[in-house]
Amino acid sequence: MTISTTTHLNFRGDARAALEFYRTVFGGDLAVVNHPDGDQVMWGQVAADNGFRVMAYDVPGDLSYDPGDKPVFVSVRGTDPDEITTFWTGLSDGATVVQDLGPAGWSPLYGMLRDRFGVTWVLDVAVNY
Missing domain, CATH: 3.30.720.110 (Signal recognition particle alu RNA binding heterodimer, srp9/1)
Known part of the structure; x- marks a missing residue:
């Protein structure tokens, strides 16, 4: 069995813009699923043939969110x-x-x-x- 890890980044409304930006830097394919109630990202990912992969989502407004100083x-x-x-x-x-x-x-x-x-x-x- 093999496993892999993927960095999953949390945002407050910037997930799509961040994923689109990372795609311009690293290449690959962008996949995004929006929250049913709007244009915020419920799940998103950039995956490139060179092995780069990152996931992201927008923390819903009713949940607490603090990006912190150096969380990751x-x-x-x-x-x-x-x-x-x-x-x-x-x-x-x-x-x-x-x-x-x-x-x-x-x-x-x-x-x-x-x-x-x-x-x-x-x-x-x-x-x-």
Whole structure:
């Protein structure tokens, strides 16, 4: 048996815009199911052939929602520095850079940013230890 994990992001009204944005960065297919009572996302996903997958939904207005300060980091790790740089460039649109993309003690290429939807992304090139 095999399993996989997928990051599931929660938003308050921005899930569709976030998923559409992530699709422009990583490619893939967008699937969205709206809440029956409106245009908010009940379930959404971007899945790409390169292995990228993220899910999201809009927390309904009658439920509490606090995105918190640092509730989760989404880590994107790859083996191709050019591909990581391309993802970084896409995610940087409207983002706040926490750590510029560059060499780090554990990776030849590492960066952290908080995108325009408040999600913190960590991108790096994997190395074999």
